[in-house]
Amino acid sequence: xxxxxxxxxxxxxxxxxxxxxxxxxxxxxxxxxxxxxxxxxxxxxxxxxxxxxxxxxxxxxxxxxxxxxxxxxxxxxxxxxxxxxxxxxxxxxxxxxxxxxxxxxxxxxxxxxxxxxxxxxxxxxxxxxxxxxxxxxxxxxxxxxxxxxxxxxxxxxxxxxxxxxxxxxxxxxxxxxxxxxxxxxxxxxxxxxxxxxxxxxxxxxxxxxxxxxxxxxxxxxxxxxxxxxxxxxxxxx
Amino acid sequence: xxxxxxxxxxxxxxxxxxxxxxxxxxxxxxxxxxxxxxxxxxxxxxxxxxxxxxxxxxxxxxxxxxxxxxxxxxxxxxxxxxxxxxxxxxxxxxxxxxxxxxxxxxxxxxxxxxxxxxxxxxxxxxxxxxxxxxxxxxxxxxxxxxxxxxxxxxxxxxxxxxxxxxxxxxxxxxxxxxxxxxxxxxxxxxxxxxxxxxxxxxxxxxxxxxxxxxxxxxxxxxxxxxxxxxxxxxxxx
DNA sequence: ACCTGAACACCGTTCAAGT
DNA sequence: ACCTGAACACCGTTCAAGT
Numbered sequence: 001x002x003x004x005x006x007x008x009x010x011x012x013x014x015x016x017x018x019x020x021x022x023x024x025x026x027x028x029x030x031x032x033x034x035x036x037x038x039x040x041x042x043x044x045x046x047x048x049x050x051x052x053x054x055x056x057x058x059x060x061x062x063x064x065x066x067x068x069x070x071x072x073x074x075x076x077x078x079x080x081x082x083x084x085x086x087x088x089x090x091x092x093x094x095x096x097x098x099x100x101x102x103x104x105x106x107x108x109x110x111x112x113x114x115x116x117x118x119x120x121x122x123x124x125x126x127x128x129x130x131x132x133x134x135x136x137x138x139x140x141x142x143x144x145x146x147x148x149x150x151x152x153x154x155x156x157x158x159x160x161x162x163x164x165x166x167x168x169x170x171x172x173x174x175x176x177x178x179x180x181x182x183x184x185x186x187x188x189x190x191x192x193x194x195x196x197x198x199x200x201x202x203x204x205x206x207x208x209x210x211x212x213x214x215x216x217x218x219x220x221x222x223x224x225x226x227x228x229x230x231x232x233x234x235x236x237x
Numbered sequence: 238x239x240x241x242x243x244x245x246x247x248x249x250x251x252x253x254x255x256x257x258x259x260x261x262x263x264x265x266x267x268x269x270x271x272x273x274x275x276x277x278x279x280x281x282x283x284x285x286x287x288x289x290x291x292x293x294x295x296x297x298x299x300x301x302x303x304x305x306x307x308x309x310x311x312x313x314x315x316x317x318x319x320x321x322x323x324x325x326x327x328x329x330x331x332x333x334x335x336x337x338x339x340x341x342x343x344x345x346x347x348x349x350x351x352x353x354x355x356x357x358x359x360x361x362x363x364x365x366x367x368x369x370x371x372x373x374x375x376x377x378x379x380x381x382x383x384x385x386x387x388x389x390x391x392x393x394x395x396x397x398x399x400x401x402x403x404x405x406x407x408x409x410x411x412x413x414x415x416x417x418x419x420x421x422x423x424x425x426x427x428x429x430x431x432x433x434x435x436x437x438x439x440x441x442x443x444x445x446x447x448x449x450x451x452x453x454x455x456x457x458x459x460x461x462x463x464x465x466x467x468x469x470x471x472x473x474x
Numbered sequence: 475a476c477c478t479g480a481a482c483a484c485c486g487t488t489c490a491a492g493t
Numbered sequence: 494a495c496c497t498g499a500a501c502a503c504c505g506t507t508c509a510a511g512t
Contacts (some may be wrong), residue, residue: 037249043505055507064505066325085441107325113377115352118409125425133424144443145424146431150399151444154484158395161352172355179357182486187370187382188362193384195365207388210451217450226422255495280486290490293496301486478511485504492497 020052022060030107033071037168038109043067065117071202072114073121075103080126089138090212096131097152097208104160110166111160128153141220148215155207163200173198257289259297263307268307274405275346280304304356310358311353316458317363325374327449332388333368334445341397343405345383348397364389378457385452392444400437410435 028050033041043064047054061067079099083092104110128149135145166172173196180189188195197203256366265287270278280301284291298304316336320329341347349419365386372382403459410433432442 033510042503053478054505055479058506059476105395112353115395115402118402118406118412120409120413123421125416129422129425132432134429136424136427142428143431146428147440147443149428150432150440150445151396151447154393154395154444155388156395157398158352158391158393161394161398162387162391165352165355168354169355172357175355177355179362185366187322187373188366190373191379191383191386194380203384203387206384207391207448209456210385210388210448211444211455212451214447214450214453217454217490218447256494279484281484290484290497292498295487324495476495476512478509480508480510482507486502488499488501490497490499493495 019220020056020060021052022070024069025050025057025060026074029038029067029071030074033109033113034107036108038112068113069117069119070121072117073108073119073123075107075114076100076119076123076127077103078123079103080123080128080130083130083134090216092211093131093152094205094208095216096127096134097156098204100127100153100156101160101204104156105164109164111157111164115157115161135215140215140218144218144220148211152208152211155211159200159204159207163204166198167198248357257287257293257297259307262287262294262297263304263311266304266308267311270346270350273345275349279297303400305350306354306356309354310356310360312344312351313337313356313360313364314340315360316368317360317365317367320367320371326371327453329371330368330389331442331445333364333371334393337364337390337440338397338441340462341393342401346401348394350403352394352398372452374381377452377455381455381457385448389445389451393447396437396441396444401435402442403435430472 025046029041029046032049034047036045038188043057044054046067047057050057056069061070079096083095087095102115107113131149132145135148136142141149176196177192180192182189252351262283264284266278269286273282280294281291283304284294286296294304298307309417318334324332340349344350345431368386369382370390373379377385389392413433414429417429
């Protein structure tokens with residue numbers, strides 16, 4: 001992706017070295033993202049930060065979406081690295097999920113950038129490959145390993161998205177508190193302290209543990225037959 | 238939210254009836270969203286569709302973000318309705334998750350709209366209240382019920398986001414296939430058919446089943462002590 | 475080969491003025 | 494009270510022209 005949009009480089013020493021290049025542009029874009037957030041990351045501001053005119057960016061990224069994809073891909077650097085082999089598979093699955101969460105949390109709006117793109121670079125692929133590998137190594141069939149990976153990634157993205165949104169709108173907790181007029185929503189009222197708690201690390205590990213426990217007790221096969229009897233409304237129409 | 242930004246209405250029969258109102262504007266906005274997608278939903282296009290000038294929209298919604306929040310809130314209409322009582326709690330949890338998924342799937346980019354807002358209207362609150370209620374009714378402590386709700390909602394949002402993104406970029410599957418040069422990423426290669434499958438309903442129910450199975454085998458208490466020893470990198474710094 | 479300068483077709487938002 | 498008309502300060506993207 002980033003590779004295909006990289007222009008031809010002149011041979012070493014031939015011609016002027018370019019003032020811009022894709023890798024540095026992504027670096028600066030990620031720094032800008034972390035400082036100001038996704039809404040403030042405009043091509044013009046990026047051009048300023050990188051010391052060029054707006055149009056120059058389009059030599060390296062055909063579109064802003066391509067830039068965001070390259071940023072997403074960059075974020076996952078290292079997330080597919082080999083795992084410490086002394087851990088059992090549930091620990092390894094947890095480690096992979098936390099790697100991804102930490103990668104997205106490292107930049108403001110990181111989850112939004114990632115969710116809004118479809119990176120298929122080495123970092124992203126190697127992350128998925130490692131996670132699928134852990135599950136296949138644990139004895140899961142290829143299908144189940146793929147589906148479990150999909151579930152874990154979906155959970156991580158959704159959870160991190162919520163967490164970073166809460167970071168950006170800290171007034172949201174009190175807002176929910178005040179929306180709970182006494183009498184209505186008794187269950188929400190009973191659970192409000194935990195729901196509005198900013199301890200997202202604990203929330204995350206709770207949900208992750210549910211998924212891993214589910215995997216532990218998963219019996220292969222019969223999955224499709226078992227579920228064929230309760231299709232969602234969407235598939236029924 | 239939508240309530241607070243609704244302007245004072247004249248008494249019945251007094252003055253001209255307004256050509257706009259918040260409810261109809263949200264209706265038209267949702268129709269436009271479903272037809273053209275979130276990127277094409279601009280205030281100007283909405284004004285056209287509603288038969289007014291752009292500025293008129295700002296009498297009912299202080300900002301575009303408020304409009305999107307009202308849309309998100311509207312999407313969840315009915316999702317908090319009482320559940321059929323003949324089902325056991327795992328079935329009821331599954332039903333709530335599928336209700337939310339179906340609600341977000343009903344409009345193009347529905348998940349993106351929902352993920353990008355923080356609706357705290359009756360529909361959203363009543364949905365959460367019902368889900369927390371199912372879990373409390375099943376015997377879960379308030380804290381666990383809240384955290385499980387958070388996990389389920391995160392999973393639904395993340396999963397539906399991916400599903401609708403795949404709807405919008407159907408060329409992405411082949412793209413991943415072609416990125417898998419033989420030799421690299423053996424696990425991804427083994428699992429590629431399931432990973433690129435468009436059967437998101439099956440994917441969704443697989444992940445949902447993992448979470449519900451996890452809940453079934455959840456033992457209350459000891460959660461915090463158990464996890465305190467493995468903080469994520471983020472909490473460590 | 476790489477970048478500038480300038481333009482094009484849009485945006486969200488504001489606000490005086492009309493009715 | 495409700496809406497129009499017009500403006501302001503931006504956007505992403507394109508492309509001839511310079512060096």
